[in-house]
Amino acid sequence: MDAKTKPMNDAADNTPDTAETISAVIITKNEEANIARCLKALSWVDEIVVVDSGSNDDTRQLATELGAAVFEADWNGFGPTKALGVDKATSQWIISVDADEVVSPQLASEIQKVLIDGTDHHGFDMPRKTNFLGRWIHHCGWYPDRVLRLFLKAHGNFNDAPVHERVVLKGDIGHLKEYLLHYSYPSLEHYLVKSNRYTTLGAQKALTDGRRANWFDIVIRPTVSFLSHYISRQGFRDGLEGLLISVLSAVAVMMKYSKLRVLQNEQRRRET
Numbered sequence: 001m002d003a004k005t006k007p008m009n010d011a012a013d014n015t016p017d018t019a020e021t022i023s024a025v026i027i028t029k030n031e032e033a034n035i036a037r038c039l040k041a042l043s044w045v046d047e048i049v050v051v052d053s054g055s056n057d058d059t060r061q062l063a064t065e066l067g068a069a070v071f072e073a074d075w076n077g078f079g080p081t082k083a084l085g086v087d088k089a090t091s092q093w094i095i096s097v098d099a100d101e102v103v104s105p106q107l108a109s110e111i112q113k114v115l116i117d118g119t120d121h122h123g124f125d126m127p128r129k130t131n132f133l134g135r136w137i138h139h140c141g142w143y144p145d146r147v148l149r150l151f152l153k154a155h156g157n158f159n160d161a162p163v164h165e166r167v168v169l170k171g172d173i174g175h176l177k178e179y180l181l182h183y184s185y186p187s188l189e190h191y192l193v194k195s196n197r198y199t200t201l202g203a204q205k206a207l208t209d210g211r212r213a214n215w216f217d218i219v220i221r222p223t224v225s226f227l228s229h230y231i232s233r234q235g236f237r238d239g240l241e242g243l244l245i246s247v248l249s250a251v252a253v254m255m256k257y258s259k260l261r262v263l264q265n266e267q268r269r270r271e272t
Helices: 035-040 059-065 078-088 105-117 188-208 215-232 235-271
Strands: 022-028 047-052 069-072 093-096 101-103 123-126 128-132 147-152 156-158 167-169 173-175 180-185
Touching (some): 035 101, 047 078, 069 078, 105 123, 147 167, 188 235
Parallel strands (some): 022 093, 047 069
Antiparallel strands (some): 093 147, 101 180, 156 167
């Protein structure tokens, strides 16, 4: 595995007296539509590390031009790939950002103040606001969607989950107020591609964990998912987009367990 660029500046090698240093870590594959917006919002960090897994578009070139240190790596799932990026980073603090996310100027200022003032916390979560088909979603269980993305490298890293990865932190967690912006679903086609990928990974992980799908998972769980998103979590307040999210979330549940059913049947045939 070879570094494709040098670090974007020398700040990671010289810890300032007034604040601890911070590295941004991003994983990518064919993110040319998002990467420039993401990295430009991180111009205030000391180092940007991009771990790319087989992009065949201009992702790596754009990241390099914007000063990131780009590494190439085989795809081993979200958790292991993000953990690799953390290992490559050289700063005391890590902020993990997905390529389709943007650190708002307000969040950037809040984080910089924390680093300058100092803190007893070992990590911080932050609220995330998601844009779906051009609309910011405020219900459906998508908001405020607090995520742990800022942490001391010495105290945390991502687990090895292939999907729905999370930071495992040893220490206290503080809570930031400003938003991480998530431009996750610019089109319905993009949503469907992403959902297909995540449901496949989810089914594979469920099989590895020894889960089994039955009629309840395929028939009842999707209905419960719809009611949860649309009624309990007030998705109806997000208009037509809230209805679409609730329906598509139910479909995703059905697809995950349907795929698990197929995988377990294939496994059974191989074992007989």
